Amino acid sequence: MRVLIVEGNTMAAKQLQRFFAGQNHRGEVAESGEDALELLRHYEFDVAVLSLSLPDMYGSRVIRRIRSARVTIPVMALSYRLQSGLSVDAFAAGADDVVDERVDRTELLARMHALVRRNRGHSQSTLSRGPLTLDLDRHEVTANGNIVSLTSKEFELLQLLMLRKNMVLTKETILEQLYGGMDEPEAKIVDVFVCKVRKKLARAGLDNVVGTVWGRGYTVRDIGRDSGQTSTVPYVPLPAEPAGRTHVFA
Numbered sequence: 001m002r003v004l005i006v007e008g009n010t011m012a013a014k015q016l017q018r019f020f021a022g023q024n025h026r027g028e029v030a031e032s033g034e035d036a037l038e039l040l041r042h043y044e045f046d047v048a049v050l051s052l053s054l055p056d057m058y059g060s061r062v063i064r065r066i067r068s069a070r071v072t073i074p075v076m077a078l079s080y081r082l083q084s085g086l087s088v089d090a091f092a093a094g095a096d097d098v099v100d101e102r103v104d105r106t107e108l109l110a111r112m113h114a115l116v117r118r119n120r121g122h123s124q125s126t127l128s129r130g131p132l133t134l135d136l137d138r139h140e141v142t143a144n145g146n147i148v149s150l151t152s153k154e155f156e157l158l159q160l161l162m163l164r165k166n167m168v169l170t171k172e173t174i175l176e177q178l179y180g181g182m183d184e185p186e187a188k189i190v191d192v193f194v195c196k197v198r199k200k201l202a203r204a205g206l207d208n209v210v211g212t213v214w215g216r217g218y219t220v221r222d223i224g225r226d227s228g229q230t231s232t233v234p235y236v237p238l239p240a241e242p243a244g245r246t247h248v249f250a
Contacts, residue, residue, distance in 0.1 A: 002028065003028070003048070003049060005020075006049070006059070008051060008053065008055040016049065017029055023109060033057040044176060046073075046074075049076050049078065050062060050095075060090045074112075075096050076096065076097045078098075079100060097111055097115060129209075134162060139155050141158065153193055164219075168218070170217040172187060175189070
């Protein structure tokens with residue numbers, strides 16, 4: 001998961017970044033509202049964790065500009081002692097949640113995950129396709145009742161494909177989603193991740209979960225619970241996403 005951390009306090013920003021890294025999440029820091037808007041113009045994030053006290057503008061103004069540009073990223077606002085005026089302004093501007101900036105990090109992470117799930121249309125913390133289950137909170141994969149150990153990028157890849165079941169994702173689209181346009185390796189790394197995921201799921205008794213559409217990309221198909229095999233379904237191609245965002249912030 002890619003997190004945009006909008007925090008003017010350098011020490012607090014680094015602490016959040018280290019915490020998210022320890023949870024296998026990539027945190028990108030913006031030290032001002034304008035920096036945050038600039039990053040959102042060009043890169044894709046899963047969620048923004050935004051301080052309402054920024055050096056160049058009120059956090060609520062940043063949120064309002066994000067929403068006016070029709071950017072649907074979930075926004076969690078951090079308020080000192082939940083100051084009522086700032087909290088109300090943040091919600092009115094379009095924040096999805098407002099919490100005390102001193103909140104326990106475990107609760108912060110749980111709230112953040114909940115926002116991302118709702119934004120993606122999933123209220124539950126798990127994704128299931130037949131005998132394959134992904135626990136989004138624990139980053140745990142279960143296949144036929146067996147725990148499958150995946151790296152962070154392998155998990156993100158499988159999660160992305162399962163969220164878009166029966167759609168074909170190009171390598172470029174997958175690469176953009178995994179790295180957000182920042183420090184991207186060559187596209188062939190996607191083939192490496194897919195190969196490793198396939199082998200690990202196959203050892204757990206699930207073959208051909210990730211299908212290849214030659215010349216197009218990869219997809220996750222419906223999985224039969226009884227047989228443990230994937231079923232044949234029509235493919236719905238998904239166009240490649242652009243390398244950068246083109247949102248205009250007022």
